Each structure stands twice: as structure tokens, then as C-alpha cells.
Amino acid sequence: MxxxxxxxxxxxxxxxxxxxxxxxxxxxxxxxxxxxxxxxxxxxxxxxxxxxxxxxxxxxxxxxxxxxxxxxxEQVLKRLPLALPYPGEPGLCLPPGPPLIAFARGVLAHGGWPLSARLGLLAAAGSWLARGFRCDPRLSVAELCAGLPGPVKRDLVEPLCVAALNTPAPQASAQVFLRVLKDALFSGAGSADLLLPRRPxxxxxxxxxxxxxxxxxxxxxxxxxxxxxxxxxxxxxxxxxxxxxxxxxxxxxxxxxxxxxxxxxxxRFEPIITVYLNSPGSALPAPMLALREGPDAPAQFVFDHGQLGGAPGRFAFVVSGAAPWVDRGGCAEAVLAQAQRELRWVTPPVVDKVLTEKRATFACTPGxxxxxxxxxxxxxxxxxxxxxxxxxxxxxxxxxxxxxxxxxxxxxxxxxxxxxxxxxxxxxxx
Structure with missing residues (x-):
């Protein structure tokens, strides 16, 4: 035809x-x-x-x-085990191996969470697994995870949700989020590995x-x-x-x-803002770091392009679910201030480029x-x-x-x- x-x-x-x-x-x-x-x-x-x-x-x-x-x-992507390190903190890191065992080992080894938080996450994950990673389609991610310990929601659920669905947890579909977790964390060895572009x-x-x-x-x-x-x-x-x-x-x-x-x-759509900073001679402790979002801290992740085969000293700060920052403006300045507060720099970072994709994804809401x-x-x-x-x-x-x-x-x-x-x-x- x-x-x-x-x-x-x-x-x-x-x-x-x-x-x-x-x-x-x-x-x-x-x-x-x-x-x-x-x-x-x-x-x-x-x-x-x-x-x-x-x-x-x-x-x-x-x-x-x-x-x-x-x-x-293998040439154009850098494969890394799933890890969510924060500045000065190792964060969650999954070891290689069968997915269920790797997830349990990674959670139990997370020294930044109290034992009660680690056990709470494993109990919740076991419950999701038993239900086939299905839930009421009307639930939001925040509602699904309301009973999880605070550190787990702050350091794992919220950043994963906004990274995968580009929708903040209170407005994001729990059913879609569970499907992402199923495929990423429990669908086979290496399924959760991060593949970061190291070519344009x-x-x-x-x-x-x-x-x-x-x-x-x-x-x-x-x-x-x-x-x-x-x-x-x-x-x-x-x-x-x-x-x-x-x-x-x-x-x-x-x-x-x-x-x-x-x-x-x-x-409806959710925007994503990417703020590129330049700091010659600087490097992150890992190719990718998670960041804690806040009223004056827009970015949830930062990538070191020098460690990914790109320009040394260039860093990409990602602001997902960025509608509030599109409305209020000043995102680049806020990211620069966030970077100066939370990371160490050899030379003062400067804003290199700002890219705003206003219709980056559809808003992935319940139902x-x-x-x-x-x-x-x-x-x-x-x-x-x-x-x-x-x-x-x-x-x-x-x-x-x-x-x-x-x-x-x-x-x-x-x-x-x-x-x-x-x-x-x-x-x-x-």
C-alpha cells in the first residue's frame, strides 16, 4: 500500500x-x-x-x-545502575541481579533512611506486587503513597513520579505510575538501568x-x-x-x-524547562544527581555533560512539571541560586542557555x-x-x-x- x-x-x-x-x-x-x-x-x-x-x-x-x-x-548511551544520589548523600542505588532481590537489597542498604522507612517501602512494594501493580484508576500518586514514610516519598516517589510522568505526585495518575514501576523495577535484570545519552x-x-x-x-x-x-x-x-x-x-x-x-x-500539557549552566573546571560527583525541589529550588535533577561525552563544564538542570515556573518566571535565576547553594564549583557557574518546552508531555492525571x-x-x-x-x-x-x-x-x-x-x-x- x-x-x-x-x-x-x-x-x-x-x-x-x-x-x-x-x-x-x-x-x-x-x-x-x-x-x-x-x-x-x-x-x-x-x-x-x-x-x-x-x-x-x-x-x-x-x-x-x-x-x-x-x-x-552501547556506543551512544551510558548505562548505569539505577541510583538517585543527592549532593553529599549516596541515596538509593540498586545492585545488579534479579529485580526483586536487587530492589530489596538496594532499599535495605539505604543508610540515609531509618529502618522503619526501608521496611515500610518494602511492605508497600510487596502489596503493589501482590495486586499486579493495579489500583483504583481515580487515585493520585500522592494518595497511593500517603502511608509511606516521609523520607521515601521525598527522596524516591516524588522525584521518580515527576521524572516519569512529568506531573507532580498530587495530580499524577497512580495507575500509570505503578505500571512504570512494574516495567522499570520488576520486569527483568537491567530493566531499571539508566541509559544516559553520551552523544547529541x-x-x-x-x-x-x-x-x-x-x-x-x-x-x-x-x-x-x-x-x-x-x-x-x-x-x-x-x-x-x-x-x-x-x-x-x-x-x-x-x-x-x-x-x-x-x-x-x-x-492538557505539562512543560519542562532545561537550564544549562557553564562552569569550566567543575564536575559533579556522578553523571546525574537528584535535587530536592522547593519553593525556591525548581530543579529535580542535574546532569554533568562532561561525564557523558559532551562539553566539559556544562550542566543540564531539569525542571519537570514546570507550569508554576512558566507562569511566575525567573526559573533560570532560581536554578542558578539553587546550584550555588547545593553544589561545589571550581569556577562560578553562569547561565548558558534556557530551553522551555511548553507542551513537553500531556498531564498524566487520574482517570x-x-x-x-x-x-x-x-x-x-x-x-x-x-x-x-x-x-x-x-x-x-x-x-x-x-x-x-x-x-x-x-x-x-x-x-x-x-x-x-x-x-x-x-x-x-x-
């Missing part, structure tokens, strides 16, 4: 590669001058990434896609995908209209995958599937209605926002792309495609 993929972020790349491998004739439309979506290097400044990204060992589909396109994860972000996927797709990738081309049949800006296709943002997908699908478009349009992947026969959505068990992560985007490609193939096998849509088949089948 001839298939259009609208969007060349990680979801679109995933869908395009799967469709091409299945023998389909594809065209990938990308409105930006480069592929990669939100997970890419800054256009014109490849040494800077559009925000600091982390992968984990459980991201098997993302790692497989990188290998398929010729990027070796575009070299992980966007660059290799651009070379692999070749002339099938149409950069700098924003799709203006989508018509039943399927016609993309007047060009006929047999099927279409909308792998653009939820906002763009809703715009394009509105006349075809208004109910689907309304669900996509109803999603959230997310649009289904299938919009209409022959029309699929692929993105980290579509209905599923994961928050807005790179792995969620890649899996959504794979699912959309499989859906296109399934529609073709049953004869539901452009012909079915044009004849008035249902347009919002879950």
Missing part, C-alpha cells in the same frame, strides 16, 4: 520503519526542518539537546529500533532515521488538510498514520472523526481519557498521548508507532482502508 506518515518524531519514525519493512510504499511528512520531534538536538546548535532525556533498560522497543537503524546503544540526542534516532528513510522523508512540509479517501494535501494514499502532536492530529482529523478530535483536543489509536478504517494515530498504559515517554511513542503500523496492516487484511473510509465506515472505533 501507499501510506502517509504525518510526523517524524520517535512515534512517526517507528511507524515508518515498520511499514517500510512490511513492504509498503511510505511518505513521511515533517513540518520541522529536522526529524526527531521533541527528542532531538537543537536546530543549528547540535551540541545542545532540546531538553535532557533519559532512557531505561526496559525500553526494549526503542533500543531495538536504534539498532535497526544503525545506532549502537539526534544521533540516537533522528539522524540515523533521516539517512535510512532518504527521499521518503519530506522535511519542512506541514500537512494542511486530510480528506477521506485518503488524500493528504491532495495526494492520494491507501492509509494514513497521524504521528504528529495531539494538537495537529486533532486539527487534521476534526472533519473526519470529530469525537476523536475532541478527546485529543481536551488533553484521564486518552484518544484511541484507531481513528477510522485506514487512519491511525501514533504518539505518546494515545490510549495506553504508559506516560509520555520515548518508549511509549515507539510502541505507539509500532501499534499503528500493525493496525494499518490489519485494516488492509480485512479490506478496511481508504475504500472503507470513503464509503462511510465507523470513524471512531476503539
Amino acid at each position: 501507499k501510506v502517509a506518515v504525518v510526523g517524524a518524531g520517535w512515534a512517526g519514525i517507528s511507524a515508518a520503519v515498520a511499514l517500510a519493512d512490511a513492504g509498503h510504499d511510505i511518505a513521511v511528512f515533517e513540518m520541522a526542518p529536522q526529524a526527531g520531534g521533541r527528542a532531538r538536538s537543537v536546530a543549528g546548535e547540535p551540541d545542545y539537546d532540546n531538553g535532557q532525556h533519559i532512557l531505561i533498560g526496559a525500553y526494549r522497543d526503542s533500543l531495538a529500533l536504534m539498532r535497526h537503524l544503525g545506532a549502537d546503544p 540526542l539526534s544521533e540516537l534516532l533522528a539522524g540515523p532515521a533521516t539517512a535510512w528513510l532518504g527521499k521518503r522523508l519530506r522535511l519542512g512540509q506541514r500537512v494542511q488538510r486530510l480528506e477521506s479517501g485518503w488524500r493528504v494535501d491532495g495526494e492520494a494514499f491507501d492509509a494514513v498514520v497521524l504521528a504528529c502532536t495531539s494538537v495537529e492530529a486533532a486539527r487534521l482529523a476534526n472533519s473526519i472523526a470529530p469525537d476523536w478530535a475532541a478527546t485529543a483536543q481536551a488533553l 484521564l481519557a486518552r484518544p484511541p489509536a484507531r481513528i477510522a478504517p485506514g487512519l491511525w494515530a501514533a504518539g505518546d498521548y494515545v490510549d495506553g498504559p504508559y506516560p509520555a515517554t520515548l518508549e511509549g511513542a515507539v510502541r505507539a508507532g509500532l501499534a499503528a503500523a500493525q493496525g494499518v496492516g490489519a485494516d488492509a487484511a480485512t479490506g478496511a482502508g481508504a475504500k472503507g473510509a470513503a464509503s462511510g465506515s465507523p470513524t471512531n472505533t476503539p
Whole structure:
């Protein structure tokens, strides 16, 4: 078939590669001058990434896609055991080994928590495991973890929640958080390992995908209209995958599937701010440190790019769930003050660059209605926002792309495609 993929972020790349491998004739439309979506290097400044990204060992589909396109994860990612050290504190560190045993050993060895806090966390984790990591979908993370000891909530639950869901614990979905914990901590040896980029972000996927797709990738081309049949800006296709943002997908699908478009349009967003500081000669005690967030301390994590193959003396401070700081302003100055208070510097740090992604992720709230992947026969959505068990992560985007490609193939096998849509088949089948 001839298939259009609208969007060349990680979801679109995933869908395009799967469709091409299945023998389909594809065209990938990308409105930006480069592929990669939100997970890419800054256009014109490849040494800077559009925000600091982390992968984990459980991201098997993302790692497989990188290998398929010729990027070796062992070369472009630095693998570290899951550790959440704080300035001057070792924090939680998981040793290698079977996941359940490693988690128990890591928690019991955490000298910064009283024994009662360590035992309380293990008891709660055992309860979650016994329930299959499921809970009432109306619960927030704060409600789920209300009975946990204070140090555990402060040093583990809250930073993990905002890092994975980009939504503060009082507003974040407990069900999605539990799924993240299940996959990261209990799905196999190495699944919780941190994989930190040690090359510019575009070299992980966007660059290799651009070379692999070749002339099938149409950069700098924003799709203006989508018509039943399927016609993309007047060009006929047999099927279409909308792998653009939820906002763009809703715009394009509105006349075809208004109910689907309304669900996509109803999603709210959470921003992420990345503040790059420069301090020649300085280094952190580890490639990544967790930081304690507060009213005057925006950042939850800091990364030492000098230890990750990047520019020595450059540090990326990440402010997730950053809506309050977008509203009030002054984030860069507050991060600089936080850095000066909490870390040691050889030379005075200065603000190098500030990147604000106002629609970094959807707000992952309890009971959230997310649009289904299938919009209409022959029309699929692929993105980290579509209905599923994961928050807005790179792995969620890649899996959504794979699912959309499989859906296109399934529609073709049953004869539901452009012909079915044009004849008035249902347009919002879950």
C-alpha cells in the first residue's frame, strides 16, 4: 500500500520503519526542518539537546529500533545502575541481579533512611506486587503513597513520579505510575538501568532515521488538510498514520472523526524547562544527581555533560512539571541560586542557555481519557498521548508507532482502508 506518515518524531519514525519493512510504499511528512520531534538536538546548535532525556533498560522497543537503524546503544548511551544520589548523600542505588532481590537489597542498604522507612517501602512494594501493580484508576500518586514514610516519598516517589510522568505526585495518575514501576523495577535484570545519552540526542534516532528513510522523508512540509479517501494535501494514499502532536492530529482529523478530535483536543500539557549552566573546571560527583525541589529550588535533577561525552563544564538542570515556573518566571535565576547553594564549583557557574518546552508531555492525571489509536478504517494515530498504559515517554511513542503500523496492516487484511473510509465506515472505533 501507499501510506502517509504525518510526523517524524520517535512515534512517526517507528511507524515508518515498520511499514517500510512490511513492504509498503511510505511518505513521511515533517513540518520541522529536522526529524526527531521533541527528542532531538537543537536546530543549528547540535551540541545542545532540546531538553535532557533519559532512557531505561526496559525500553526494549526503542533500543531495538536504534539498532535497526544503525545506532549502537552501547556506543551512544551510558548505562548505569539505577541510583538517585543527592549532593553529599549516596541515596538509593540498586545492585545488579534479579529485580526483586536487587530492589530489596538496594532499599535495605539505604543508610540515609531509618529502618522503619526501608521496611515500610518494602511492605508497600510487596502489596503493589501482590495486586499486579493495579489500583483504583481515580487515585493520585500522592494518595497511593500517603502511608509511606516521609523520607521515601521525598527522596524516591516524588522525584521518580515527576521524572516519569512529568506531573507532580498530587495530580499524577497512580495507575500509570505503578505500571512504570512494574516495567522499570520488576520486569527483568537491567530493566531499571539508566541509559544516559553520551552523544547529541539526534544521533540516537533522528539522524540515523533521516539517512535510512532518504527521499521518503519530506522535511519542512506541514500537512494542511486530510480528506477521506485518503488524500493528504491532495495526494492520494491507501492509509494514513497521524504521528504528529495531539494538537495537529486533532486539527487534521476534526472533519473526519470529530469525537476523536475532541478527546485529543481536551488533553492538557505539562512543560519542562532545561537550564544549562557553564562552569569550566567543575564536575559533579556522578553523571546525574537528584535535587530536592522547593519553593525556591525548581530543579529535580542535574546532569554533568562532561561525564557523558559532551562539553566539559556544562550542566543540564531539569525542571519537570514546570507550569508554576512558566507562569511566575525567573526559573533560570532560581536554578542558578539553587546550584550555588547545593553544589561545589571550581569556577562560578553562569547561565548558558534556557530551553522551555511548553507542551513537553500531556498531564498524566487520574482517570484521564486518552484518544484511541484507531481513528477510522485506514487512519491511525501514533504518539505518546494515545490510549495506553504508559506516560509520555520515548518508549511509549515507539510502541505507539509500532501499534499503528500493525493496525494499518490489519485494516488492509480485512479490506478496511481508504475504500472503507470513503464509503462511510465507523470513524471512531476503539
